[in-house]
Amino acid sequence: MGNVGLLATRAVLGGYLSVHGAQKLFGAFDGPGLDAAGAGFEALGLRPGKAMATLAGASELGGGILTVTGIADPLGPLAIAGAMVVATSVHRKQGPMAQKGGFELPLTNLAVALALIGSGPGRLRLGPHLSKSLTRISVLGAAALTAGSVAKVLRAKPPAHAAAETAAEAGDNGSA
Numbered sequence: 001m002g003n004v005g006l007l008a009t010r011a012v013l014g015g016y017l018s019v020h021g022a023q024k025l026f027g028a029f030d031g032p033g034l035d036a037a038g039a040g041f042e043a044l045g046l047r048p049g050k051a052m053a054t055l056a057g058a059s060e061l062g063g064g065i066l067t068v069t070g071i072a073d074p075l076g077p078l079a080i081a082g083a084m085v086v087a088t089s090v091h092r093k094q095g096p097m098a099q100k101g102g103f104e105l106p107l108t109n110l111a112v113a114l115a116l117i118g119s120g121p122g123r124l125r126l127g128p129h130l131s132k133s134l135t136r137i138s139v140l141g142a143a144a145l146t147a148g149s150v151a152k153v154l155r156a157k158p159p160a161h162a163a164a165e166t167a168a169e170a171g172d173n174g175s176a
Contacts, residue, residue, distance in 0.1 A: 002122065003122035003123045003124045004124070005122075006116070006119065006120075006121060006122030006124070007122060007124040007125075009112060009115075009116065010067050010068055010070060010076075010116060010121060010122075010125075011068055013064070013067055013077075013080065013109060013112045013113065013116070014063070014064040014065065014066070014067030014068035014069075014076060014080075015064065015068055016064070016109075017060045017061075017063060017064035017067070017080050017083075017109065018060065018061050018064030018065055018068065019064075020060045020061075020064075021056075021057045021058065021059070021060030021061025021062070021063075021064060022057075022061055023037075023057075024037040024053055024056060024057035024060065025037075025053075025054065025057035025058070025061060034050060034053055034054065034057070035050070037049075037050075037053035037056075037057065038050030038051075038052070038053040038054075040053070041053045041056070044090055044153060044156060045152050045153055045155065045156020045157065046086075046149060046152050046153065046156075047152065052149065052152075055145070055149075056083055056086070056087075059079040059080065059082060059083040060079075060080065060083050062076075062079060063075070063076045063077070063078070063079030063080040063083065064076065064080065066079070067080060067113075067116065067121075069125065069126045069127065070121035070122070070124070070125020070126055070127065071125070071126050071127035071128075072127060072128070072129070072130045073120060073121045073125065073129050073130060074116070074117045074120070074129075074130065074135060075130050075135075075138055076116075077113040077114070077116040077117045078113075078117060078138055078139065078142050079142065080109065080110075080113040081110055081113040081114055081117065081142070082142040082143075082145060082146040084106045084107070084109045084110035084113060085110060085146050085150060086146060086149045086150055086153065087103070087106035087109075088103045088106040088107050088110060089150045089153045089154065090106075090153055091103040091106060
């Protein structure tokens, strides 16, 4: 029964993240496509926006496919975990709840990806596991990319419209 549960978990997480990545990269499933996603990433401080959107989309699409199939485990959940750490940091200012644009869903996806990294894919999978040495290299690379992306998010200045709204709320009319 545990193997069926792992397969179901991999299918849900990997399936949804694959679709999410395809939305970013190709505009599939009513997604924005790479140009619009890149502009959004640019506004968030993830520059260059198109390259960062490509990295996020590839992590979600590729990580999702690898997670569903179990191929090269734990590479798929590792790619998803990195993307979800960044997504969680992007949504942090909106608070924890999804209805307010918060980090509820990316944090949940992160927890499931970490659980899959810890548990492994189970017996119902395709292809080989990643070797221990390639897993170590992948973890180091993912950690570096994730840390760099989170640092960009944390250093980013708010978009101009957000700064104007904050100033208006504070009663600042923009004069010195």
